[in-house]
Every structure is written in C-alpha cells, then in structure tokens.
Amino acid sequence: MSTKPTFRKSNLNNQHPAAPTPAAPAQETPAEATTPPTAAAKPAQTPSRTPRRKAETKQQRWEIPEGMARLGIYMHAPLYNDAKSAFIASQDLDAQPARTIAEWVAKVLEEHNERSTSERAVIAEQLGAEKDRTGSANNRTFVVPEEPIKAAQDAIAEDRRAAHRVLSRSEYATEAIRWAIEQVRQANGGQLPPAPARLPNGMS
Numbered sequence: 001m002s003t004k005p006t007f008r009k010s011n012l013n014n015q016h017p018a019a020p021t022p023a024a025p026a027q028e029t030p031a032e033a034t035t036p037p038t039a040a041a042k043p044a045q046t047p048s049r050t051p052r053r054k055a056e057t058k059q060q061r062w063e064i065p066e067g068m069a070r071l072g073i074y075m076h077a078p079l080y081n082d083a084k085s086a087f088i089a090s091q092d093l094d095a096q097p098a099r100t101i102a103e104w105v106a107k108v109l110e111e112h113n114e115r116s117t118s119e120r121a122v123i124a125e126q127l128g129a130e131k132d133r134t135g136s137a138n139n140r141t142f143v144v145p146e147e148p149i150k151a152a153q154d155a156i157a158e159d160r161r162a163a164h165r166v167l168s169r170s171e172y173a174t175e176a177i178r179w180a181i182e183q184v185r186q187a188n189g190g191q192l193p194p195a196p197a198r199l200p201n202g203m204s
Contacts, residue, residue, distance in 0.1 A: 069146045071105070073173045077135030081195035083177055086184040087203075088196070093187050100203055105177065106144035112176035113151040117162040120155070123179050124165065130178070139170075 064070065075083070087104045091097045098104035112120065149169075156172050159165040167175070185192055198204070 064143060067146055068143050069149055071109075071142045071144050071149055071173065072139045072170060073105075073142065073177070074137060074170045075140050075174065075177075076130070076133045076137045078132040079130065079174070079178070080138075080140060082181045082192060084195040084199060085192035086181040087199075088193050089184050089188045093184065101199060102142040102144055105142045105173070106148050108176050108180040109144070109148045109152055109173055112172070112179070113148060113155050117155075117159050120159060120175070121163045121165060124175055127175065127178050127182075130174075 083105075084101065087098070087101045090104060098107055115123070152169060152172055156167055156169065159167065159172075181192070
C-alpha cells in the first residue's frame, strides 16, 4: 500500500519576503545636468553707416556754391605744372593775387574774354602749337564763377564767326592759360619758380 508523500508546513505560513523593487534610475537635477558650452557673447558692434548716408556725405562734399560752376580743362602734365608755377609767382607779382589756383584760372579767363577777336587771334598765332605734351593728360576741374564761363562761350562763338577759329571751351581756356603763363614768365625775369607737387592747403 503506497503512502502519499506528506509536506511539512512552513512555520512562516509559506510567506517569503517580497523581492526588492529595482530602484528607479537617478535623474539629473538642473544643476547637475550636463549642457554643451555656449559661445561667449560677442560685444555689441556699432552699426555701420548706411549706403544712403554715405551717398549724402559724398554729395555734400561735391556741392557747388550758388553762382559757381565746374570748368573742365584738358591739360597735359607740363602745362599744368607751368600753370601752378605761374600761380605761385603771381603771389608776388600781382597787386591783388588770387587766393587759389581756381581763382587764378577764373581771372585769366576773364582777361581773355575782354580781348577782341583779333587780339585773341594774334595771341594764338604767337603761342603756336603746344610743344610739350609729354606725360599724362587729365581733365582738370576748377570751380569758378559762372559769369566768365558764359562770357567765354560768347567769345568762342564770336571767334568762330569773325575769325573762323573753331575752339572748344577747354581749348579756349588752355589758350588763355598758356598766354598768362608767358606773361608771368616775362614779368618774373624770364623764368618760373619750380612747380610744387601739391599746392598748399587753401591754395588748391
């Protein structure tokens, strides 16, 4: 006769302590969180001028006073140097010398305008063709009163009708300057002082 196996009851009423619950992973606090390094803040930069402001500044720089105008004269370097020399020499020769070379050019132009057509024709013949045309040639711009420019236009028209001399305004002004240079040269003992590379401030 087989007997059934018997089981011994546990004196702990067959209860075992519960398995410990796994601890939740520790969370980083804001202070402990690792954050990528941030770039250092750039210092504030002064805003640059706008293109409009630059344009206005340039325009103001080139403003011409009322009653004045630009006179462009195409001149080779030797002639321009002689003009500067004659202007410098005129400071000691003229009773009321021009303060700037632009004033000197305006005065020379006025004197040429006051001459007759025949007088200008004789001057042109005596001057002949410009001999020294070496070096660079540039359009030199002088700001002069409007009146001598208008009078020069009238004189150019009169020379064309009466003497059949066809000149541009630049050629007419060049003729006046060349004659003035020769007059200063003669008055200065037949020579001109050395031409400065740049005219002093206030004389250019």
